[in-house]
Structure formats: structure tokens, C-alpha cells
Amino acid sequence: MRLWTMAVVGLGLSLSALTTAxxxxxxWEEKPYIIEDGKxxxxxxxxxxxxxxxxxxxxxxxxxxxxxxPSLTESLKxxxxxxxxxxxxxxxxxxxxxxxxxxxxxxxxxSDVMLYIDHIYAYxxxxxxxxxxxxxxxxxxxxxxxxxxxxxxSQ
Numbered sequence: 001m002r003l004w005t006m007a008v009v010g011l012g013l014s015l016s017a018l019t020t021a022x023x024x025x026x027x028w029e030e031k032p033y034i035i036e037d038g039k040x041x042x043x044x045x046x047x048x049x050x051x052x053x054x055x056x057x058x059x060x061x062x063x064x065x066x067x068x069x070p071s072l073t074e075s076l077k078x079x080x081x082x083x084x085x086x087x088x089x090x091x092x093x094x095x096x097x098x099x100x101x102x103x104x105x106x107x108x109x110x111s112d113v114m115l116y117i118d119h120i121y122a123y124x125x126x127x128x129x130x131x132x133x134x135x136x137x138x139x140x141x142x143x144x145x146x147x148x149x150x151x152x153x154s155q
Contacts, residue, residue, distance in 0.1 A: 029080065031125070032118065032121055032122040032125050033125060033126040033131065033132070034145075035126065035132060036140060039138045039140045040126065040140065041139075041140055041145050041146065042140070042145050042147045042151060043118065044126050044132065044147075045137060047116065047121065047122045048123045048136060048137055050116045050120050051063065051123055051124065054107075055072075055113075055120070062135070063124055063128075069102070069104070070102075072128070073124070073127045074128070075128075076124050077128045084124075085117060087104055088107050088120075089106065089107065092104040
């Protein structure tokens with residue numbers, strides 16, 4: 001009986017930890033950026049840089065869209081991180097207005113995108129939430145930037 005009770009308690013603790021981890025991940029997906037006094041964290045800033053290195057060619061400056069691709073500031077108002085990751089990784093083909101084909105290429109093999117996909121998402125989500133404006137955002141000082149400190153510690 002005692003062993004069974006310990007197993008049930010252990011399972012309860014594991015489920016509690018899993019629930020906490022899922023809640024943290026959900027919180028990150030809803031707000032993957034930190035902005036203080038108009039300055040963004042390292043991840044959001046790096047996302048801006050990576051977006052403008054690769055994605056802006058089709059999706060336009062500041063993710064506002066173009067004649068080639070839709071506005072990501074609008075798309076990310078309703079798109080989940082999982083769906084975003086799926087489209088960027090695998091690409092997508094869709095029929096648009098007037099039966100015009102729209103093609104998003106796969107970036108699965110592009111390390112400049114895939115290694116920084118969370119940062120790109122953070123920047124685009126901040127744009128979609130109107131938390132960061134157009135143009136190059138100002139960055140938090142490294143010593144005040146929790147995201148930068150976590151990244152630095154992982155190196």
C-alpha cells in the first residue's frame with residue numbers, strides 16, 4: 001500500500017510539474033518578448049535582425065506585407081507558435097483571390113532562420129501586438145536583459 005501511495009504522489013508531482021511547464025510555454029507563446037521603457041530584449045532584437053535578413057524580402061519591411069506575401073503583423077494576431085513553426089519549416093501553398101497561387105517556401109534547411117526561429121517569432125508577435133513599432137527597436141542594456149543573460153550563460 002505504501003509503495004502505491006508513493007507512486008500516486010510521485011505521479012501527482014510529475015503532473016503538477018508538467019502543468020507548470022505547459023503554463024509557462026503557453027505564457028511564452030502569448031508574450032515571447034520583454035519590452036521595458038520601449039526597449040526590447042535580446043531575443044526580440046535578434047528576431048528583428050533575422051527577419052530583416054531573410055523574411056522582409058517577401059513579407060515587407062516591419063512585417064507589414066507586400067504584393068508577394070501577407071502581413072505577418074496581421075497573421076500573428078491569430079496564428080499559434082506551432083502553426084508558425086509548421087509554415088516556416090515546411091512551407092505552404094495556397095490559392096488566393098482571383099485563383100492566384102501563393103507559395104511560402106520551406107526554410108527547414110536555412111540555419112539563419114531555424115536556429116533563431118523563437119527570436120523571429122518574438123519579434124513578429126511583438127509587432128502583431130503593437131508592442132514594438134516600425135524600424136529598428138532599441139535594445140535593453142545587456143546587464144538588465146534577462147533573455148541575454150540566459151543566452152550568455154548557455155554559451
